[in-house]
Amino acid sequence: MSDQTLLDVRNLTVAYRSAAKSIKALSNVNLTVGRSEIIAIVGESGSGKSTLGLSIINLLQKPPAVVDDGQILFNGKDLLKLSEKDLAAVRGTGISMIFQDPLSSLDPVYTVGAQISEAIDIRERRAVPQSPGPFKRVDPDLRQSAGGAERVLWVRIPRSEKKKVYSDEVVEALRRVQIADPERVLNRYPHQLSGGMAQRVMIAQAMVQRPSLLIADEPTSAVDVTTQAQVLKLMRAMRKDQGSSILLITHDLAVAAQVADRVLVMYAGEMVELSDAARIFEKPLHPYTEGLLKSIPRKYLDEGELEAIPGDVPDLRDLPSGCRFHPRCKYAFDRCEVEHPELVEAEPGRRVACFLRYPA
Amino acid sequence: MNRRRLLPFDTKEARITLRILRSSKITTAGLVIVVGFVATAIITWLTNDALLPYNPYAFSSHLLYPPSLAHLFGTDNLGRDVFSRIIAGAPYDAEVPFAVLAIAISLGLVSGTIAGYIGGRVEEVIMRVTDVFLAFPGLVLALAIADSLGPGINSSILALSPVWWPTYTRLSRGETLSIKSQQYMEASRASGQGARYIILHHVVPNIIPVLLVYATIDFGNVILTFSVLSFLGVGAQVPAPEWGLSTVQQEQYLTSAPWAPILPAIAIVVVAVGFALVGDGLRDALDPKIRSLYG
Numbered sequence: 001m002s003d004q005t006l007l008d009v010r011n012l013t014v015a016y017r018s019a020a021k022s023i024k025a026l027s028n029v030n031l032t033v034g035r036s037e038i039i040a041i042v043g044e045s046g047s048g049k050s051t052l053g054l055s056i057i058n059l060l061q062k063p064p065a066v067v068d069d070g071q072i073l074f075n076g077k078d079l080l081k082l083s084e085k086d087l088a089a090v091r092g093t094g095i096s097m098i099f100q101d102p103l104s105s106l107d108p109v110y111t112v113g114a115q116i117s118e119a120i121d122i123r124e125r126r127a128v129p130q131s132p133g134p135f136k137r138v139d140p141d142l143r144q145s146a147g148g149a150e151r152v153l154w155v156r157i158p159r160s161e162k163k164k165v166y167s168d169e170v171v172e173a174l175r176r177v178q179i180a181d182p183e184r185v186l187n188r189y190p191h192q193l194s195g196g197m198a199q200r201v202m203i204a205q206a207m208v209q210r211p212s213l214l215i216a217d218e219p220t221s222a223v224d225v226t227t228q229a230q231v232l233k234l235m236r237a238m239r240k241d242q243g244s245s246i247l248l249i250t251h252d253l254a255v256a257a258q259v260a261d262r263v264l265v266m267y268a269g270e271m272v273e274l275s276d277a278a279r280i281f282e283k284p285l286h287p288y289t290e291g292l293l294k295s296i297p298r299k300y301l302d303e304g305e306l307e308a309i310p311g312d313v314p315d316l317r318d319l320p321s322g323c324r325f326h327p328r329c330k331y332a333f334d335r336c337e338v339e340h341p342e343l344v345e346a347e348p349g350r351r352v353a354c355f356l357r358y359p360a
Numbered sequence: 361m362n363r364r365r366l367l368p369f370d371t372k373e374a375r376i377t378l379r380i381l382r383s384s385k386i387t388t389a390g391l392v393i394v395v396g397f398v399a400t401a402i403i404t405w406l407t408n409d410a411l412l413p414y415n416p417y418a419f420s421s422h423l424l425y426p427p428s429l430a431h432l433f434g435t436d437n438l439g440r441d442v443f444s445r446i447i448a449g450a451p452y453d454a455e456v457p458f459a460v461l462a463i464a465i466s467l468g469l470v471s472g473t474i475a476g477y478i479g480g481r482v483e484e485v486i487m488r489v490t491d492v493f494l495a496f497p498g499l500v501l502a503l504a505i506a507d508s509l510g511p512g513i514n515s516s517i518l519a520l521s522p523v524w525w526p527t528y529t530r531l532s533r534g535e536t537l538s539i540k541s542q543q544y545m546e547a548s549r550a551s552g553q554g555a556r557y558i559i560l561h562h563v564v565p566n567i568i569p570v571l572l573v574y575a576t577i578d579f580g581n582v583i584l585t586f587s588v589l590s591f592l593g594v595g596a597q598v599p600a601p602e603w604g605l606s607t608v609q610q611e612q613y614l615t616s617a618p619w620a621p622i623l624p625a626i627a628i629v630v631v632a633v634g635f636a637l638v639g640d641g642l643r644d645a646l647d648p649k650i651r652s653l654y655g
Contacts, residue, residue, distance in 0.1 A: 059546055085554065092552025099550075104543040108648050109565045118561075122552050191649050202547070209551065 006245050007033040007056065007213055012070035014048075014055055017063065023316040025051040025065070026269045030343075033213065036239050038246045040256030040277070042292065043266035046313045049249045052266070053215045056247070057097050058087050074213070092122050096211035100218040102198035106190035112201050113186035116173055117166040119205045173204040176237075178230055196227035203234050207242070214238065215247045220255050232259050253292050257281055265289045268314050268324040271343055275350040285352040287329045323355070331356060376654050380645040381638070383654075390637025397631050400447060401454035409448050414441035416448035416601045424617040434619040436610055442620060445601035446627050452602040453631065456516055457582035461575045463521040468528020469571065473559050475529070476536025487533070490526035498523040499588060506594040516586055516595045524582070531574060535567040569646035576639030580632020587628065603628050 014026040026048045033039055041049045054060045056072055058079050072079045074095065079087065099105045106115060167186070174182035177200040190198060199219060206214055216235065220228040236259055238244045250256055256263050256277065263280050265273040265288060273286040284290040291309035311328040314320055320327050326336035335355050346357040381387050409416060414431075420439035427434040433442035475486040493501070502519040509515035539545060539562075548558050587604015589595030596602035598609065603624040610620035644650050 057550055059549060088549070088552055088554045090552075091550055094552075096552075097547075097550040099543050099547060101543055105547040107544045107548070107562050107566070118553075119551050126552075189648050189652060192652055205551065 004034045005032050006035050008073040010071040012055060013068040014051055015066050015068055017066050021317055024269055029271055031264060033245050036243045036245055038239055038248060038260050040248045040250060040260035040263045041266060042250060042253055042256050042263055044251060044313050047266040048269035049266050050217055053217050053247060053249050057091060057095050057215055092209045093126055093211055095213045096206045096209055097215040098202045098206050098219055100221055102195055102202050102222060103190060105202055106198060108190055111187050111189055113170050116170045116205050116208060120166050120169055120208050123209045173208045177204045177234055196223045199223050199231060207238055210242045211244055213245045217249045235259055254296050268319060269316060270324060273352045285346050285350060285357050286354050287331050288325050376651055377645045379654050380650060381641045384641055386637055387641030390634045393630060393634025394638050397450060398454060401450040404447055405451040412444040412447055414444040416440060416444040417599055424613060427619055433623050436620040437613060442623055445606060446624055449601040449603045452596055452600060453583050456513060456586045457579050459517045460520045460524050460582050464524035464528045465571055465575060467525040468532050472529040472532020473536045473563050476533040477540060477555060477559050477563060490529045493522060493526045502589060503592060503594060506589055511594050511597050513596060516589055520582060520585060528571060531571060532567060535570050536563050539563055539566050573639045573643045576635045576642060579635035583628050583632060
């Protein structure tokens, strides 16, 4: 594993199991995420993209979820082997996640300011892990003067001062996510926010912790188009300013196209295509990706109707034989029905699971 | 940092709470009863019955006098002034329910949130223990404990608490489970908080209002059960002016001098209803969505 790799998911297989049935949510997922890389995970509902996100931060409800196989190496440590306590220490500043429904992601009894302060407090406490209290820097320039070395002095902030000390940073964080009038929004309760504002508060909350990896689960689905553009801009800013890597889970290829370096297309719990973003939109290799691309509305195309992929996502309890996509694939031939295509490197840096793309 | 809003403590929040409570006439009526009752209890206790028109314990020759200007609520079979005795009984009927509910809520909140949040074996153990307590009929259990501790106010409190806490444990557990499925719990874990912090800062503040509302409605039940203990001889002791005891003591005059047994009983009902009315209003007043309309 090179230094540039932040996260390495190996052979991850996850099922939802109850006494009566077993649903294969993820099968053999392999994915590496580099530092400061933005990867979009795309697929229809039920393709396993959210399960993948939740597995990485280890927030799957177990039971019913069971990890049958695989490793999730984060900075070389296997997250699946960590205790709940050690995991809590990785979450937030190491890996953070924001969820689809912003309004229910904020605790209704705390103000926006209190909730962002809480996130700052976690970060500050971890800065000096052996000491229990909140701290502040004595000399903010010390880090530069010491040549980037971690020679920073800290003093304890008394509880009574904490609110004041953090509130500047809270205002700054709200301003960074384009919230007008942050001093007032600070004292609002979540139900007094619009969906778009709540989503930006969520992002601010994640941003102040400066995670190395942010998993964003459909962050643009519950907000309107103008907010959507802002959210994506913030994702890019987070990568640029803080060097965060981002896993952007979305069902919308157009969203993926705007920010992602690489795109992972998932279907029925499997990876079907992993490619750099520029080339996937130019020339999709997998028929499913092609179908997804053709179903994006484009204003400059005057050819009448949008193309839709026929049929539905298969029932994960009863998967089709061979290639899982073959019943909906217009290129399917006999081999697709009987044999399961493996992910192969079709072009340099592009992997796809389709017999059409197998090297001759 | 965290502005804790376990209870609306600071003056602005308290003003909002009051405004919501007073916006409904029926809640206002309940509020008047509850405030009047608590104030009466505290003042009577602090002044040691000195402000009462008659000594509530002193016998007189005025046996079973009907209500008049001299004796507002009449007199009982020993010639004691019923009005003075009802007022003097307020501290008894305030102390026991407040103490029992405080103990029940504390125990229930701790055990219920832990059971609900952690789940698994811990939950099994805690919930089976509550089942053991619930398996006994409440009154029988309280009687057995009170009897072994000897009669008196303190032993009534100690006897009623074990009967009362399991309900609050189950309530807390249920509420914790429903909060646990909310996305903000997941978000809080995703931001790196540990279990103890999440229980204390995200679960507890969200379920406190539910417990408080339930407790106000439950207040009357505690008074009634306490009265039954007194009736059976293990609660308050003669000549204490406790309302349940007074009712029981005067029961035989129900037809000849109804004021003696009925008025203390009415006092119990009025206070119980008053608390229930406030509880109803409190449910609205503690809902952040309704609060913001008044903030």
